[in-house]
Amino acid sequence: xxxxxxxxxxxxxxxxxxxxxxxxxxxxxxxxxxxxxxxxxxxxxxxxxxxxxxxxxxxxxxxxxxxxxxxxxxxxxxxxxxxxxxxxxxxxxxxxxxxxxxxxxxxxxxxxxxxxxxxxxxxxxxxxxxxxxxxxxxxxxxxxxxxxxxxxxxxxxxxxxxxxxxxxxxxxxxxxxxxxxxxxxxxxxxxxxxxxxxxxxxxxxxxxxxxxxxxxxxxxxxxxxxxxxxxxxxxxxxxxxxxxxxxxxxxxxxxxxxxxxxxxxxxxxxxxxxxxxxxxxxxxxxxxxxxxxxxxxxxxxxxxxxxxxxxxxxxxxxxxxxxxxxxxxxxxxxxxxxxxxxxxxxxxxxxxxxxxxxxxxxxxxxxxxxxxxxxxxxxxxxxxxxxxxxxxxxxxxxxxxxxxxxxxxxxxxxxxxxxxxxxxxxxxxxxxxxxxxxxxxxxxxxxxxxxxxxxxxxxxxxxxxxxx
Numbered sequence: 001x002x003x004x005x006x007x008x009x010x011x012x013x014x015x016x017x018x019x020x021x022x023x024x025x026x027x028x029x030x031x032x033x034x035x036x037x038x039x040x041x042x043x044x045x046x047x048x049x050x051x052x053x054x055x056x057x058x059x060x061x062x063x064x065x066x067x068x069x070x071x072x073x074x075x076x077x078x079x080x081x082x083x084x085x086x087x088x089x090x091x092x093x094x095x096x097x098x099x100x101x102x103x104x105x106x107x108x109x110x111x112x113x114x115x116x117x118x119x120x121x122x123x124x125x126x127x128x129x130x131x132x133x134x135x136x137x138x139x140x141x142x143x144x145x146x147x148x149x150x151x152x153x154x155x156x157x158x159x160x161x162x163x164x165x166x167x168x169x170x171x172x173x174x175x176x177x178x179x180x181x182x183x184x185x186x187x188x189x190x191x192x193x194x195x196x197x198x199x200x201x202x203x204x205x206x207x208x209x210x211x212x213x214x215x216x217x218x219x220x221x222x223x224x225x226x227x228x229x230x231x232x233x234x235x236x237x238x239x240x241x242x243x244x245x246x247x248x249x250x251x252x253x254x255x256x257x258x259x260x261x262x263x264x265x266x267x268x269x270x271x272x273x274x275x276x277x278x279x280x281x282x283x284x285x286x287x288x289x290x291x292x293x294x295x296x297x298x299x300x301x302x303x304x305x306x307x308x309x310x311x312x313x314x315x316x317x318x319x320x321x322x323x324x325x326x327x328x329x330x331x332x333x334x335x336x337x338x339x340x341x342x343x344x345x346x347x348x349x350x351x352x353x354x355x356x357x358x359x360x361x362x363x364x365x366x367x368x369x370x371x372x373x374x375x376x377x378x379x380x381x382x383x384x385x386x387x388x389x390x391x392x393x394x395x396x397x398x399x400x401x402x403x404x405x406x407x408x409x410x411x412x413x414x415x416x417x418x419x420x421x422x423x424x425x426x427x428x429x430x431x432x433x434x435x436x437x438x439x440x441x442x443x444x445x446x447x448x449x450x451x452x453x454x455x456x457x458x459x460x461x462x463x464x465x466x467x468x
Contacts (some may be wrong), residue, residue, distance in 0.1 A: 006338030051396025075203025081359030088193030092368030129205030247362030267314030
């Protein structure tokens with residue numbers, strides 16, 4: 001790929017959390033914890049996982065005192081920075097969940113993910129959360145012969161795991177063209193199990209809903225220690241029967257959890273609002289989500305105000321599991337994303353980049369999510385969503401709720417509950433492994449784009465390096 005310099009709007013912003021918050025205005029963080037308190041449940045992290053868990057706990061048992069502790073403001077992390085994909089895709093592969101619980105359990109987890117998409121839509125409507133939700137599904141395109149081969153293999157694999165024609169189907173050329181005209185696309189699939197959202201609106205609305213239920217959210221309150229029966233902060237200690245860690249990509253910053261989940265960076269750009277003539281050339285009237293079959297993959301949405309929000313990997317990992325909290329994005333990443341965006345949609349070249357930002361997602365060593373509550377210690381957690389957190393957090397929140405309340409339900413029997421995963425390797429092995437993986441992915445894509453008809457062996461080597 002030959003990278004061109006991205007044209008920037010006069011008001012271009014890099015970082016400052018995300019464009020999603022820029023369009024709303026950054027919230028003023030609420031009051032910090034004012035001293036030692038007692039609660040039934042203390043939740044560390046006011047992202048989607050923590051907020052959904054608090055929501056379902058208070059709905060199930062209104063008498064519970066539920067306290068949420070947040071270092072910045074509710075939705076500051078990945079919950080307010082993601083691509084707005086409310087997708088039914090699994091965080092991980094069914095094969096890995098099936099190893100411990102069997103294929104039927106893995107299929108139940110997949111069906112639960114499909115249902116979680118509709119559950120988020122339902123709750124948003126019930127609670128009056130206006131989050132620009134459109135359930136238009138997802139179109140996945142192949143733009144080379146090798147990608148087309150993987151698309152066919154992926155479709156056959158999904159059929160083997162119980163996805164029916166109603167769950168995913170190959171688009172005939174005329175329907176592909178009618179839906180969304182991607183330059184160079186040779187084939188595509190469509191699935192209904194995905195909805196577009198505005199991430200910050202969902203986070204803000206969910207925080208409001210849980211506060212209305214009586215949940216206490218203390219912002220500007222970093223947690224310095226999580227231990228049996230307590231969460232310690234500079235402003236006081238919360239003593240609670242259950243303490244739940246819901247920190248996803250920021251988990252590596254918590255003492256004792258440095259190697260649990262890798263904080264992987266993902267970056268996004270968003271265009272200026274596009275004129276009608278550009279949309280006439282692109283289509284995209286159904287506002288479905290868009291992904292592709294490249295190894296160094298992209299993700300995109302058409303926003304409510306007719307921009308394109310377009311994401312990809314950028315600099316995937318910072319040495320020592322460091323986290324850039326403000327979301328600054330390197331110039332070469334902005335340029336690379338713009339280059340890829342305009343290769344998908346050449347007509348967008350008349351626009352400019354209005355905002356760029358980055359966020360971190362949590363990646364376990366086996367790339368599969370986990371939910372856990374230990375009633376002996378009262379400690380619990382959920383996370384490791386590998387980029388599928390917008391939907392998975394809802395399922396995790398409902399599952400944590402049932403586990404805390406000691407309910408035996410279909411959710412607590414899912415194969416991600418109590419899943420144990422080994423820690424990531426120490427540095428410099430983590431840095432070398434991740435950067436080698438993505439370097440090989442980029443090389444594999446470049447080779448495939450030059451006419452290869454099969455998946456490059458470099459991508460297979462990359463998968464072996466990190467267990468992807």
